[in-house]
Amino acid sequence: MTTLNYTFKYKRTFLSSLIGICLSQSCWSLEALSDDVLSTTVGEGVALVPQDTYMIFQGQNSTPSDILDRSKDTGFIHVIPVGPLTNAAQDTNKNNIVDANDHSVGKADLYVYGLALSKSDGNHNSRFASNDSAAKISSWGTATNPWIFKVSTENQVPNFQLGKSCIAADVTCQVPYLTLEAPLYENNIPTSARDGADAYNLKLAMWADAFVLDQSKREGAADLYHLGAKAGQSDPNRANRLRLQAIWNGFSINGSRLQVFQTLGGATNTGGMSVFYNNTLGLTGLIRLNSGDSANVRTRTSDNKTLRLSTREMNVTDNLTTPALNGVGAPLFDSNEGLFFYNPNINLVLGSLYQPLVLSSDGRNFTIELARIPNKPEIYQKIYTDYSNPKSTTYAGSTCNVYQCGNNGLTGYQGNNATHSSISFGSTTYDPAKNTLSAYKGADAIGVSFGAQTPLPSQNISMPTNNFTNLGSAVVDGLMIQHLSITTKGL
Structure with missing residues (x-):
């Protein structure tokens, strides 16, 4: 995994610094290439060949040693609905009055977490290979196809x-x-990792929690997701959450x-x-x-080339919280359930x-x-x-x-x-x-x-x-x- 610790100022060397970052391999720190050095470079673009690469969303304060710790899969994208619902949307009885006789209507609050891109392990129920070396994409492209x-x-x-x-x-x-x-998609797919074979055997995995929120409550309120069955009601026992697992093995974006x-x-x-x-x-x-x-x-x-979407969670503990925030560990799903695209x-x-x-x-x-x-x-x-x-x-x-x-x-x-x-x-x-x-x-x-x-x-x-x-x-x-x-x- 590449970790960059780098600080620069917006001076004359900004462009050369940016290109230096793009061209560098795995490292802990980088030094900016000078404009004099780059002045001898001929071409109209930058070629990149990532090596020993993978990507995963983990929570703050995680370290490289935490990469296989599923309780750390808390790095997330939070999609928040904006603006109030209209009366027309809440008037489910269509009598021009929104009252306790209407069914409740809420917007979706979405968390996407544990997003990972790595070399495929062929397992349609795992987000990542069992060890760090097996997850690395050895060479994503080559010098002749970058x-x-x-x-x-x-x-x-x-x-x-x-x-x-x-x-x-x-x-x-x-x-x-x-x-x-x-890199261009090659009809004759390489057979060795050095020649870019791993780029044709990728794995993409993620979890998502979608909550129905009560828009009469403030952000962060304990009862934000306790929307009842009827308008204006609150119900802490109502399952206002859909949890999704998505895993795709054995594909390429070349x-x-x-x-x-x-x-x-x-x-x-x-x-x-x-x-x-x-x-x-x-x-x-x-x-x-x-x-x-x-x-x-x-x-x-x-199975090693399968996109799987699943909603049957095996370790349900709380329908109204998300591992994206509470760090209780990524959910587990029934490995034989779901919609499979082969x-x-x-x-x-x-x-x-x-x-x-x-x-x-x-x-x-x-x-x-x-x-x-x-x-x-x-x-x-x-x-x-x-x-x-x-x-x-x-x-x-x-x-x-x-x-x-x-x-x-x-x-x-x-x-x-x-x-x-x-x-x-x-x-x-x-x-x-x-x-x-x-x-x-x-x-x-x-x-x-x-x-x-x-x-x-x-x-x-x-x-x-x-x-x-x-x-x-x-x-x-x-x-x-x-x-x-x-x-x-x-x-």
């Missing part, structure tokens, strides 16, 4: 102005962007990318467009969470330089919006795709899945032109000619289940337990978001 933090410029990006064409030297069609790229930039102009409030899109903060994201090839999942159990491959495309995800505010609330696709061939032909074989050269968009992400004629290419998403669970078949996935429909298909599957000892086939319900495999392929808008209210 994390990259860089600034680049894309030329001839059409703006939203209909009828305007971009020439090569048109500065109004240039988009400088800041990007963070994980191939993911985030870009930040200022959007171009040209949009008007006509044709479904909005001036909101002009010259504001823009984002694009490619989120790749892959467990690997799923063609043979139907003939074997895949061999999940999730490849989400969120916008592009041609269709940005924009953020803005009216001074009170904020809006996140995936821009509409304008009726402009220079833009929509970069987004839509053609599934015929051979493909049309008119439409340049492409689907991102575990086998291929984007397409510029190179096998396995991971380019910037992926515009369609792909989500699959369990057994699938892949058509390389069209770059499409479909769910396997045989009786032995696995993918999503309630309860854990167990193998039949004499065969390599999944068989149900008494509490097992197999829903089969599932695929959502070629997903493209045409338009999305989310606006907060009442902040």
